[in-house]
Each structure stands twice: as C-alpha cells, then as structure tokens.
Amino acid sequence: MQPVSSQEPSYNGLAAAEATLPSSSYWEAGAYQRDLDAIWYRSWLFACRESDLAEPLAFRTVRIGTQEIILLRDETGMLRAFHNTCRHRGSQLCQESAGRLKARLLTCPYHAWSYSLRGDLVRVPSKSLPDGFDKADHPLYRVALSTWRGFVFVNLAENPEGTAPSSFDPASGDLGNWPLEGLVSGHVLRKVMNCNWKIFWENFNECLHCPGVHKELSRLVPIYGRGLMARHDDPEWKRHADSDAPEFSGGLRDGAETWSRDGRAHGPAFAGLTAAERAAGQTYATSLPSMFIVGHVDYVRVVRLAPLGPEQTELTAEWLFSPEALAATDIDNIVAFGTQVLEEDAGICEVNQRGLRSLRHQAGVLMPEEYDLHRFHQWVRARHAAHGA
Ligand code: FES
Ligand SMILES: [Fe+2]
Known part of the structure; x- marks a missing residue:
C-alpha cells in the first residue's frame, strides 16, 4: 500500500474525501455488462481446485455472468476448459454441475454432435455432410486455463494477459x-x-x-x-x-x-x-x-x-x-x-x-x-x- 497522507508518510488513511463509484454502477444493466466485459470476461478467475477434478473424465461447470464454462480432466490427465456450448446450433452441452463423464466424448443432448475431450468435433450424425463443411472448423470454443498451487483458474479472453499467479494482488499477503x-x-x-x-x-x-x-x-x-x-x-x-x-x-x-x-x-x-x-x-x-x-x-x-x-x-x-x-x-x-x-x-x-x-x-x-x-x-x-x- 502506498502512503497517501503527506504529513504522515506511513499512515494508510485517505487524506481527501474521495467519491465512491456512481450508485447506478451497482444495479444498472448497462453498468453490469460493462463490468462483465471490462473485468470478468478478461481476468483470471478461480473456478475450482485441481482436486475437484482429480480423476480422468471428472468435470464441473461454472457460471460467470452469462457465460457457462465446462472444466474437465481428459483421459490423458490434462485439465481443459471450454464454453459449455455446442458448435451446431449453440445448445448447452453439459447439463449437470459436476460429476464424471460416462465416455471419452462430450455429446450434445440436442442432435448428438460429439466432441473429444480435447474439444475436437469427431462425430456428426447427419446422413450426409454439406459441401464446404469440415469438422476441423468446428471444435469446442476453448477457454484459457492456468493453475496456481492446486487452484484452477480460467480466462474468457481469447488472448489473455498474464497467468493465474500474476492475478494476485502483490499488496496482499503471501501464502508461500x-x-x-x-x-x-x-x-x-x-x-x-x-x-x-x-x-x-x-x-x-x-x-x-x-x-x-x-x-x-x-x-x-x-x-x-x-x-x-x-x-x-x-x-x-x-x-x-x-x-x-x-x-x-x-x-x-x-x-x-x-x-x-x-x-x-x-x-x-x-x-x-x-x-x-x-x-x-x-x-x-x-x-x-x-x-x-x-x-x-x-x-x-x-x-x-x-x-x-x-x-x-x-x-x-x-x-x-x-x-x-x-x-x-x-x-x-x-x-x-x-x-x-x-x-x-x-x-x-x-x-x-x-x-x-x-x-x-x-x-x-x-x-x-x-x-x-x-x-x-x-x-x-x-x-x-x-x-x-
Ligand atoms: S445443437 Fe448440439 S448437436 Fe445440434
Ligand atoms: Fe466484514
């Protein structure tokens, strides 16, 4: 914490009467959306602990604002995160909040498009595929994931800045x-x-x-x-x-x-x-x-x-x-x-x-x-x- 008062260099208190944020920023829909866009959808966010996804095929879903993310441990032991949204017509993929997948596939409940646990589209049950359609162009929307000391963080930005460790406030304590x-x-x-x-x-x-x-x-x-x-x-x-x-x-x-x-x-x-x-x-x-x-x-x-x-x-x-x-x-x-x-x-x-x-x-x-x-x-x-x- 930087000292604020000029008379007492080590005193923490505010010297001037500072205004709070405007009241509307706590309830107005547009202000909420601006918080989501500027802060929540581009910060490293704690989702769960690694031990919550201890075994291969363990999963859980988390909601952040309007976004729903599925986190899972794939069959090789890697942690992965995706938007919980099917690339076909956008259905929610996983309807449960936590558990263990029954197969090494994520299958959409609507028309059964199936994705590998790496997020690749592997199965489309239509009788034929249209010209110009390539499964490789329709993987799950991947979400950046970073771990810190057993804690799993996600970041919804497409090109996130930093990593989970860098998200900690250096002015706060050290739990080393x-x-x-x-x-x-x-x-x-x-x-x-x-x-x-x-x-x-x-x-x-x-x-x-x-x-x-x-x-x-x-x-x-x-x-x-x-x-x-x-x-x-x-x-x-x-x-x-x-x-x-x-x-x-x-x-x-x-x-x-x-x-x-x-x-x-x-x-x-x-x-x-x-x-x-x-x-x-x-x-x-x-x-x-x-x-x-x-x-x-x-x-x-x-x-x-x-x-x-x-x-x-x-x-x-x-x-x-x-x-x-x-x-x-x-x-x-x-x-x-x-x-x-x-x-x-x-x-x-x-x-x-x-x-x-x-x-x-x-x-x-x-x-x-x-x-x-x-x-x-x-x-x-x-x-x-x-x-x-
Ligand atoms: S919306 Fe997922 S398969 Fe159709
Ligand atoms: Fe309190």
Missing part, C-alpha cells in the same frame, strides 16, 4: 509458507447474495463495519473492534508504534490461536509458518475479481465470487485442512465461526444494496479508513478505462 497444494476440503458453503459483486469487495476492503457487524470477530481480532485493519490505519499509530498489544498490532486476542468459536486451533499448526505468520492470526491473499484466501495457523479458507446478475452474486466458501487435521479434528467450531462472519458480511452487503436505488443518492463518500476500498475503486476505474467501458 502454507501447504496449499496438499490441503483437503472440510466444508463448503454456497450462497447467493442479493448484491452487486463490487459491494462484497468493498465490504471486504474495510473494517469500519466490524465493531457493529462482527461482534464476535471484533473480540477475537481486537484491532477490528477499533474499526481498523492494520497498525498504520490509525492516524495516531506512532504513539503505539512499539506496542505488541493486539489492538495495535492487529493479531488475535491474548490466548487465541485461530479463527474459531473459542479461539483455539483444532489441529496441528502448519509446520512451515514463521513466528510472525503465526502471530498475525490471519493472512489474506487476494485475486481480483474472483477470490481471496485466508491462511490461519491450522486451516485455510477460500472464498470465491461469481456475478450472476447486476444485483446477484454467488459466494462459495471452502474450508481446507491438512488430511491429518481433518481426520483427527472436529471442525464444527471453526466452520461455525467463519460461517457466522460470512453471513454477517453477506447480510450487510444486501442491506447496502437495497439503499442504493435512491434517486437522490448519486454517489457516496469515503472515510480515511476506507483507503483499500478506494484502491479497489481505482482498480475498477482503471480496468474500465483500459477496456473502453
């Missing part, structure tokens, strides 16, 4: 010491939130709402209880610069080890973490616009977002554990705590959304603590500017 590749799923929460996707990210990027919205979390992470995310969010931070007390340093309350109802870790701590990473309590890595990961000492939480409409966003949260911890541990205490925090966030995001239609509310204004939210707005504006939206 967490053994992400080998973790297994303990719990999945799926939820449709009645809010624009940007409302969720705005909420993610500030903790001004924490004292009022997250009572328990604010007790666990005392600096959140002050409405701040980090030491340098406080204009008076120099007065407490040497204090390790968690209300200033940002760590968990004394005696707590992780995000759980009682603050206790419920499995062995990951062996590779530094003392600072253990003390931090939570380390966030962010890949806009589709996901963030939070590393705790004993587990990891992954949150995936996908827009379903101008005022609808799908949220999928997954709790990941080491196989040993999952086998030996009762995870209810962990899952219940994280679920509560996400439900509190989703609830207040919907409240935020409902107020934005006011004819009088053309835009809002940001407070100093909302510097990261402002940075998110600048990212959105830059993406729109770069892609003619």
